Amino acid sequence: MNIKISSHGHYIPKKIETAEEVSKKINKSPDWIISRTGVKNRRISNIDVDKMGALAAKDALKNTSNPDLIINASGVPKQTIPDTSVFIQKELGLSGVPSFSVHSTCLSFLTAFHTASSLIESKQYKKILIVSSDRGSIGRNFNEPESASLLGDAAAAVILEPSINSQVMSYKMETWSEGAEFTQVKGGGTYRHPDNPKTIDNDHYFTMSGPNVYKMARKKVYFMIQKTLKANNLTINDIDFVIPHQASNTAIQAYSKFGGFPDDKVMNIIADYGNCVSASIPLALSIAIKERKIKRGNIVLLIGTGAGLSVASSIIKF
Amino acid sequence: MNIKISSHGHYIPKKIETAEEVSKKINKSPDWIISRTGVKNRRISNIDVDKMGALAAKDALKNTSNPDLIINASGVPKQTIPDTSVFIQKELGLSGVPSFSVHSTCLSFLTAFHTASSLIESKQYKKILIVSSDRGSIGRNFNEPESASLLGDAAAAVILEPSINSQVMSYKMETWSEGAEFTQVKGGGTYRHPDNPKTIDNDHYFTMSGPNVYKMARKKVYFMIQKTLKANNLTINDIDFVIPHQASNTAIQAYSKFGGFPDDKVMNIIADYGNCVSASIPLALSIAIKERKIKRGNIVLLIGTGAGLSVASSIIKF
Numbered sequence: 001m002n003i004k005i006s007s008h009g010h011y012i013p014k015k016i017e018t019a020e021e022v023s024k025k026i027n028k029s030p031d032w033i034i035s036r037t038g039v040k041n042r043r044i045s046n047i048d049v050d051k052m053g054a055l056a057a058k059d060a061l062k063n064t065s066n067p068d069l070i071i072n073a074s075g076v077p078k079q080t081i082p083d084t085s086v087f088i089q090k091e092l093g094l095s096g097v098p099s100f101s102v103h104s105t106c107l108s109f110l111t112a113f114h115t116a117s118s119l120i121e122s123k124q125y126k127k128i129l130i131v132s133s134d135r136g137s138i139g140r141n142f143n144e145p146e147s148a149s150l151l152g153d154a155a156a157a158v159i160l161e162p163s164i165n166s167q168v169m170s171y172k173m174e175t176w177s178e179g180a181e182f183t184q185v186k187g188g189g190t191y192r193h194p195d196n197p198k199t200i201d202n203d204h205y206f207t208m209s210g211p212n213v214y215k216m217a218r219k220k221v222y223f224m225i226q227k228t229l230k231a232n233n234l235t236i237n238d239i240d241f242v243i244p245h246q247a248s249n250t251a252i253q254a255y256s257k258f259g260g261f262p263d264d265k266v267m268n269i270i271a272d273y274g275n276c277v278s279a280s281i282p283l284a285l286s287i288a289i290k291e292r293k294i295k296r297g298n299i300v301l302l303i304g305t306g307a308g309l310s311v312a313s314s315i316i317k318f
Numbered sequence: 319m320n321i322k323i324s325s326h327g328h329y330i331p332k333k334i335e336t337a338e339e340v341s342k343k344i345n346k347s348p349d350w351i352i353s354r355t356g357v358k359n360r361r362i363s364n365i366d367v368d369k370m371g372a373l374a375a376k377d378a379l380k381n382t383s384n385p386d387l388i389i390n391a392s393g394v395p396k397q398t399i400p401d402t403s404v405f406i407q408k409e410l411g412l413s414g415v416p417s418f419s420v421h422s423t424c425l426s427f428l429t430a431f432h433t434a435s436s437l438i439e440s441k442q443y444k445k446i447l448i449v450s451s452d453r454g455s456i457g458r459n460f461n462e463p464e465s466a467s468l469l470g471d472a473a474a475a476v477i478l479e480p481s482i483n484s485q486v487m488s489y490k491m492e493t494w495s496e497g498a499e500f501t502q503v504k505g506g507g508t509y510r511h512p513d514n515p516k517t518i519d520n521d522h523y524f525t526m527s528g529p530n531v532y533k534m535a536r537k538k539v540y541f542m543i544q545k546t547l548k549a550n551n552l553t554i555n556d557i558d559f560v561i562p563h564q565a566s567n568t569a570i571q572a573y574s575k576f577g578g579f580p581d582d583k584v585m586n587i588i589a590d591y592g593n594c595v596s597a598s599i600p601l602a603l604s605i606a607i608k609e610r611k612i613k614r615g616n617i618v619l620l621i622g623t624g625a626g627l628s629v630a631s632s633i634i635k636f
Contacts, residue, residue: 080506188398
């Protein structure tokens with residue numbers, strides 16, 4: 001599909017929470033946090049996901065005309081109804097522009113990116129704004145030290161348009177629902193509604209079985225990389241840069257340790273921002289572009305895992 | 319886009335709740351309920367949205383092979399994370415099949431239908447299962463009699479495939495965020511999280527300003543019909559059948575009263591099932607096909623409104 005990322009932007013909350021500060025909330029040492037998760041600092045937002053997303057979108061929209069579609073691609077919504085795209089659109093003052101949400105937790109951005117590319121390729125829209133905004137700090141369970149020290153807040157946005165030279169060369173997604181219970185926020189829907197006597201406080205927080213996720217994900221991601229490269233007649237050397245989901249430092253390092261990509265070709269911002277759920281991939285992408293780690297014509301692999309357990313990857317010619 | 323609905327199905331919970339029964343919960347008479355909303359009976363599900371959706375999907379899948387993509391297109395999720403598609407896929411025993419969710423409340427089905435059509439048109443997938451499943455009964459606020467007597471539970475599913483004769487002739491969506499607060503469930507996300515001292519019990523229930531929605535929607539829907547027909551060189555007489563969102567009896571009757579469509583060409587199942595949120599449009603469609611109100615080759619208008627306030631319509635050659 002002949003699609004280009006014509007613009008991008010992000011919003012990083014000002015407030016930094018250090019490993020030292022988190023350590024007091026989870027009763028572990030700062031060293032424990034850094035060695036387990038790799039997260040030295042994470043940002044904490046004092047504005048909600050719609051305003052965060054709108055600031056990222058404004059950064060992406062600053063030198064360009066308005067989009068004809070807005071897709072919110074976030075992990076956790078502002079509220080159940082309406083979907084968050086409506087509130088982001090309202091913040092942007094773009095009433096009238098069609099807006100909806102795509103949700104596959106940490107893979108929401110990749111799913112929306114693929115969906116938006118298809119909508120442009122099939123001539124349904126010409127300029128699509130995708131916004132990923134997550135405020136994981138709200139859902140931290142301080143009785144679960146590892147996930148509580150992983151999460152951070154951020155938002156990022158990209159604009160997609162038709163292109164002559166840029167391409168979405170490949171996209172592949174798999175969902176392995178035997179891992180459905182590895183990563184959860186059980187509340188917020190019909191299952192653990194506040195009226196349900198079985199609902200407990202912990203249902204409103206993020207819970208993750210890190211070792212189970214890692215064990216399953218490492219294998220699935222490895223096979224997806226092999227299959228995707230082969231299907232596109234590419235080798236590891238043809239990939240100029242890798243933008244992985246920032247799940248944890250161990251997960252990111254697996255792309256070089258087991259995946260065979262050189263360390264300096266794999267974007268790693270986990271130490272500064274933590275796992276920003278859906279915003280991790282577009283934030284890493286936006287920062288990589290700003291730091292000129294990715295240039296026009298480069299072959300870039302976007303890859304990650306999400307609750308489900310889902311795995312997705314896309315090879316793009318930037 | 320050359321796409322056909324190759325199969326369809328639905329799940330209607332067995333338990334009927336009559337206007338008489340609801341009247342006792344909201345302190346109004348059955349006549350008040352029926353004259354205000356048009357809903358005589360609604361169904362109440364004792365299984366959750368994932369199981370309801372899977373039963374509708376099984377109905378759609380019974381004479382056909384497995385899909386290569388599953389899209390959950392529902393208004394309210396089972397839980398915040400993972401998205402509901404994962405749980406529906408698990409119920410179907412289809413581990414490995416990529417699964418994600420699309421959310422635009424009552425328009426989730428239309429949004430997913432358009433998105434899936436684009437994914438097929440651009441040759442990304444060949445057979446997409448869309449499932450809409452909502453259990454609005456869980457979110458009823460009995461202190462808000464009108465919305466509480468409108469909601470009912472149901473699920474419906476369709477399968478989309480490439481086609482030679484069938485077509486998505488047009489699709490149009492608009493989101494008017496000045497109506498963002500007309501229809502809400504404020505809880506379930508970052509805004510009214512249980513940890514927020516401002517969160518109150520009512521935040522976990524559905525709330526709607528019926529008159530505001532109707533006033534705004536009637537105008538927006540009217541103009542969309544005019545524009546869509548004109549853009550496709552069609553007149554009202556060219557439309558063989560209309561499948562509207564089952565928002566309320568007044569809203570459905572507006573399609574004949576103000577829209578100019580003959581009463582017998584507008585699907586109206588509100589008396590038996592109420593407003594089933596995202597499932598209303600595909601349920602009405604599935605029943606209309608089963609009752610042979612729609613035949614191959616017919617020109618069908620799918621149209622509705624959703625929280626946002628969003629308006630969307632699609633003209634399909636069935």
